[in-house]
Amino acid sequence: MTQKDYYEVLGIADRSASQDDIKKAYRKIALQYHPDRNPDNPDAEERFKEAAEAYDVLGDPEKRKLYDAYGHAGLKGKGVGGFRTAQDVFDTFNDIFGTFFGFSTESRGARGFGPEPGADFRYDLAVSFEQAARGAEIEIEIVRPDVCEDCRGSGAKDGAQPEFVACPVCGGRGQVIRTEGFLRIMNTCSRCAGRGGIIANPCPTCIGEGRIRTNKKIKVKIPPGVDTGSRLRLIGEGESGLRGGRRGDLFVIIHVQPHDFFYRHGNDIYCRVPIAMVQAALGDEIEVPTLDGPKKIKIPAGTQPGEAFKLKGLGVPDLRRTGIGDQIVEVEVQIPKKISEKGRQLLKEFALTEIKDEGIMSKIWKFFESDDSKDSRNKEKQD
Ligand SMILES: [Zn+2]
Ligand SMILES: [Zn+2]
Incomplete structure (x- = not known):
């Protein structure tokens, strides 16, 4: 316990200084002699501890009253001056050091026993x-x-x-x-x-x-x-x-969870339905699964692979109740992998009589028949 005047230790000239001024004065001194700033400096550590002792007294209105009335003698038996090390100081004044050195949210001191809201x-x-x-x-x-x-x-x-x-x-x-x-x-x-x-x-x-x-x-x-x-x-x-x-x-x-058959994009539900080549060509009515049970759709003759059909209002309702999506059915035209000899003959006949003169296919046929193709094949060989 120091015998120096506590006001002097904190550099306070006015003995009627407010508690807030005392706190500020202490912070200033504590920062000046902070051990992190003065490593291996016993004098600084001594000043640091003295300042803490002074603040321990003057920062506490009860102890300050005793000190003002009776000096150091008034504090006998009040547990003043127990700072053996700088660590003792930190342990006692962690709230001050907390706000001062920036870890403020963790250092508001004890939370006490008021009502506490439950966590979410x-x-x-x-x-x-x-x-x-x-x-x-x-x-x-x-x-x-x-x-x-x-x-x-x-x-x-x-x-x-x-x-x-x-x-x-x-x-x-x-x-x-x-x-x-x-x-x-x-x-x-x-x-x-x-x-x-x-x-x-x-x-x-x-x-x-x-x-x-x-x-x-x-x-x-x-x-x-x-x-x-x-x-x-x-x-x-x-x-x-x-x-x-x-x-x-x-x-x-x-x-x-993902679904085996459906997938969702926005409020629309998508699915792929395989249909046979002949169904696509000639048209058919097929049954499609929906979330509200199987529904029939008409496949028109001449349907192309990947073509999509809409089942209106069978999608997902909007969460904000602004409407409902649709179900979009994409057809996958299946080309037979195996074909019987009879089927082969029929398809060949079909190709010769129907496809040869039509649209893109006719261009391809012409390409095979023309001289250009031979030229380009020769060119490839040279490369
Ligand atoms: Zn505790
Ligand atoms: Zn209990």
């Missing part, structure tokens, strides 16, 4: 293609912290009024400091979860937490039109709050 929960839900397109109600099971029934959320034994005592690990600061090289890292105290205190008469079921992990079944209504990444918010179905804090929400994130 996320649940990833896989739904089938049909469920996403047509809607569904799905029951899910989550494990979430809910109000402890044994203490009715008070955290104290038998639901009594909780009695709080300072946390034995962090001494009520809610933070602990770890040193790593030059860095001083502040962490939330794990014993008291940053509250600074613990319950002296804790409920044995929830160990003073007031809530406990509970299995809960929840029905989730899936509106038609959801897609992968859609987020459903179930208000109040998250973690329960503490001491009267509001409940968190449950966010259900949708993941639509």
